[in-house]
Amino acid sequence: MIQEQRIVSHFTSLVAIDAPSRGERALAEVVKSQLRDLGLSIEEDQAKEAIGGDCNNIYATWPGTLDWPPLVFCAHFDTVEPGKGKRAVIRPDGIITSGGDTVLGADDLSGLTAIVEAIRSIREDGQEHRTVELFLTVAEEQHLLGSTHAELDRLKGRQAYVLDASGSPGTAIVQAPGNIGLVFDLQGHSAHAGMEPEKGVSAITAAAKGIAAMRLGRIDDETTANIGRICGGGATNIVADACTVTAECRSRDAAKLEAQADQMCAAMEKAARDLGARVAIQRHVSYRPYAVSPQSPVLARFQAACRKLGLAGALQPGGGGSDNNTLCEAGFDGIVLTCGMDQVHSCQERIAIRDLVDTARLVESLITEP
Numbered sequence: 001m002i003q004e005q006r007i008v009s010h011f012t013s014l015v016a017i018d019a020p021s022r023g024e025r026a027l028a029e030v031v032k033s034q035l036r037d038l039g040l041s042i043e044e045d046q047a048k049e050a051i052g053g054d055c056n057n058i059y060a061t062w063p064g065t066l067d068w069p070p071l072v073f074c075a076h077f078d079t080v081e082p083g084k085g086k087r088a089v090i091r092p093d094g095i096i097t098s099g100g101d102t103v104l105g106a107d108d109l110s111g112l113t114a115i116v117e118a119i120r121s122i123r124e125d126g127q128e129h130r131t132v133e134l135f136l137t138v139a140e141e142q143h144l145l146g147s148t149h150a151e152l153d154r155l156k157g158r159q160a161y162v163l164d165a166s167g168s169p170g171t172a173i174v175q176a177p178g179n180i181g182l183v184f185d186l187q188g189h190s191a192h193a194g195m196e197p198e199k200g201v202s203a204i205t206a207a208a209k210g211i212a213a214m215r216l217g218r219i220d221d222e223t224t225a226n227i228g229r230i231c232g233g234g235a236t237n238i239v240a241d242a243c244t245v246t247a248e249c250r251s252r253d254a255a256k257l258e259a260q261a262d263q264m265c266a267a268m269e270k271a272a273r274d275l276g277a278r279v280a281i282q283r284h285v286s287y288r289p290y291a292v293s294p295q296s297p298v299l300a301r302f303q304a305a306c307r308k309l310g311l312a313g314a315l316q317p318g319g320g321g322s323d324n325n326t327l328c329e330a331g332f333d334g335i336v337l338t339c340g341m342d343q344v345h346s347c348q349e350r351i352a353i354r355d356l357v358d359t360a361r362l363v364e365s366l367i368t369e370p
């Protein structure tokens with residue numbers, strides 16, 4: 001049986017361990033030893049060197065008693081800031097919150113504890129089960145840095161459930177946008193702003209005109225674009241010779257994603273050219289969009305489990321990236337599951353105990369049903 005007391009105490013004990021992106025080692029060691037005690041074999045890759053962290057991605061296998069296709073369950077170790085000194089507060093109404101000065105870390109400890117509780121329950125009850133592979137990642141919150149440097153051929157299964165979405169359990173994210181990051185380095189020419197401004201070329205003015213010519217915000221129902229940061233200039237009496245602009249665009253359609261990035265680059269290039277400035281552009285695909293086939297067995301299994309447990313079994317498009325983008329790009333058939341986390345990436349982050357339990361029941365069903 002899934003045990004509410006046990007999952008709550010596991011969750012709160014993991015919340016108390018600091019696990020910033022690139023600093024997940026302490027949390028990973030605790031979880032590894034718990035998984036070993038449950039009979040899972042554990043491997044690591046070498047991601048930490050590549051990403052400058054203290055911990056690798058973890059791969060853990062629980063051999064099945066049934067000859068069904070193995071399933072991959074994925075969650076990430078890291079939490080966003082402010083995340084040092086997190087503690088879980090259990091309210092009388094069954095909601096777990098942070099202390100109010102940090103995030104809670106239900107993103108993504110809700111997913112992690114649900115997976116572990118499901119394995120504990122199945123093991124304890126001696127239920128027949130398929131082979132389970134855990135893919136536990138680092139630095140997910142840094143544009144999927146950990147999974148991007150993973151060694152996915154360590155996984156035998158090709159069907160994946162990524163437990164990493166807000167909302168009560170019973171909804172699956174079946175498509176998600178890709179993301180392109182842009183950095184524009186504008187180079188103008190400095191001059192005294194009062195004595196001879198006509199001899200200067202303002203990199204800030206070029207940046208402003210370039211941004212003004214970009215399509216930004218919501219472009220259509222599946223495409224967005226945003227300027228994140230502008231940095232440039234110095235004293236008011238100097239025509240600024242340098243300005244850097246960072247931006248991103250997202251779309252669930254791969255062609256629209258590229259077209260949007262093209263438009264932003266062309267707008268900045270034209271503005272720079274018109275003013276006599278130069279621009280160097282760094283363009284980086286952070287992750288690619290995906291859409292799961294409606295015929296996918298991953299979906300059918302999820303919906304059957306939801307029916308059995310009385311959960312909604314709803315399918316939704318997502319607006320953000322997750323490790324599932326990495327898995328789908330590598331050819332996995334994967335969906336992202338909501339696991340109860342709420343108001344993530346804020347100090348108001350919370351989760352209902354009921355949702356922790358239901359997520360564990362859902363994972364248990366996915367492991368023990370065809």
Ligand SMILES: [Zn+2]
Pocket residue numbers: 076107108140164
């Ligand atoms: Zn997350």
